[in-house]
Amino acid sequence: MKAIKAAAVQAAPVYLDLHASISKAERIVAEASENGAKLVAFPETWLPGYPFFAWLGSPADSIGHIPEYHANSMELRSPEMLRLQTMAARYGVTLVMGYSEREGGSRYMSQVIIGEHGEILLNRRKLKPTLIERTIFGEGDGSDLVVVDSAFGRLGALNCWEHMQPLVKMAMFAQHEEVHVASWPAFSLYRELAYALGPEVNNGASRQYAVEGSAFVLAPCAIIDAGVFDKLATSSEKAMLLNPQSSAPGGGFAQIYAPDGRAMCEPIPQDQEGILYADLDPSVITISKAAADPAGHYSRPDVLKLVLNRESRRVMEEVGRPNHAGFAVIPLEEAEA
Template sequence: MKAIKVAAVQAAPVFLDLNRSIDKAEQLITEAARNGAKIIAFPEAWLPGYPWFVWLSSPAEAMQFFAPYHHNSMDVNSEQMNRLQAIAQRNDIFINMGFSERENGTRYMSQAMISNEGDLLQVRRKLKPTFAERMVFGEGDGSDLEVVNTSIGRIGALNCWEHAQPLVRMAMHAQGEDIHVAAWPSFCLYRDMAYALGPEVNNSFSRTYAVEGSCYVLAPCATVSQEMFDIMAQTPEKAHLLNPRTSKPGGGYAMIYAPDGREMCEPLADDEEGILYADLDPVLIDMAKVAADPRGHYARPDVLRLVLSKEKRSVMSELNSAEEASIVRPFEVEE
């Protein structure tokens, strides 16, 4: 790993508008690159925004948002993805973008890793959408649960409560991450009745991941904007569910953690948009692993081992159509 400056985003997209959200992403990416960052990380499902509507009302009422959400989700082979790649190349910066991936009629909670040369290095899908998210998104598989080796270090990424799944974490630790992107939506929903969804618990996941994996963790976290309240929270009851503390915009708790668990920058106010920066020193990774290297001297594979299936799921398997099927002929009697 190289000594580099990194950036984590705390901001809301232009909700349900893919192209305008990419416009906003370009502004943030350009700013980060101008300030010397070599990688910038975006929150979970930042394009075109996290689907809070499935948490605020009945499935029947939420249906009004499904068509525009699907339409503004991003296909991997699309003009919009090509644009993000061009932005990365133009600014000489790596991008990890959280987005709703559209493939045919299904959406996935995906993260795209784009190199500073504009190459699409990886697209990975969240293995298991959490709770109400399953109304919107399909499941990923183990084929893309991998760490990418880049010119600035070994980089991996997970979404949200994947950080609460011990086996998923270990699958990443075993691959030797230097930098990890822990992408989050925002931490304001249900805060008066679901403490586990708030910043205290979820930031502790990111911090613990850094210590457990002996790696740096970039934890971008979106804010819920006034625009999102106007679109989804048409009643005081819905506004209360979306942010019980104030019924107003907020929920941003982005942070960057060192391998020893320390916070590496000052946080922004939870309703403030901006970019967090930190300078990473590879020596801190070496020092952290002196005490506990999760894939080396601190592991006991003779006692405990993880099995990872890299098989890509498919609804259809084809037999080899090039071979002719055996033909069974009726028995012929010689005269």
């Protein structure tokens, strides 16, 4: 691994507006690059925004939002993705973007890792959407549970409560991950009803991941802002569920953690947008792994061993021609063509 400056984003997208959100992302990436960042990480489904509406009413009420949400979700091979690839290349950063991926009539909670030359290193889908998310999104599979070689080291990413699943985490640790992006939505939803959805538990999960994996963890986190309230808080009850403290913005709790569990940044107030920066020194990983390398001397494969199924699940496989169900690197020039 090379020493770099990394950036974790705490901001709201332009809710349910894919194109405006990409434009906002470029302003954020430009600022991060100007400040020396070589890695910029965005929250879960930041494009076009997390589907908070699924938590606020009946299934019938939620369905009414699906056409707009689907239309503003993004396809992997699309002009919108090309904008992100061009952005990464223009500013010379590795970009990790959380987005709602549209494929046919379905959506997936995806993270794309784009290299500093605009090439797509990985596109992955959340293995198991959490609770009510399953009414909006499909499931991923093991084909893209991958740690990639980036310009600076071994880089991986997971979404939200994937950080609560021990076997998923072990699959990442075993690939010698050095830098990890833990993407989260905002942490104000259901604060008085479900403590486990709040910042204390979820930031704790990011911190624990850093210690368990002996890796740097960037934990970008979105904000529930006025744009979300304007669209979704159509009653006092829904406003309370979105943010029980007030109808003002909130829920932003981004942080960056060192392999020894230390918070590396002063937090940004939860109702404010900004970028957190940290200098990642690979020697800290070496020191941490000297005590406990989860994929090396601190493992016991003779007692416990993980089996990972890399099969890509597709409804159709064509016989007699190459099977492109798996993911391959998409160079920028190919995407432009």
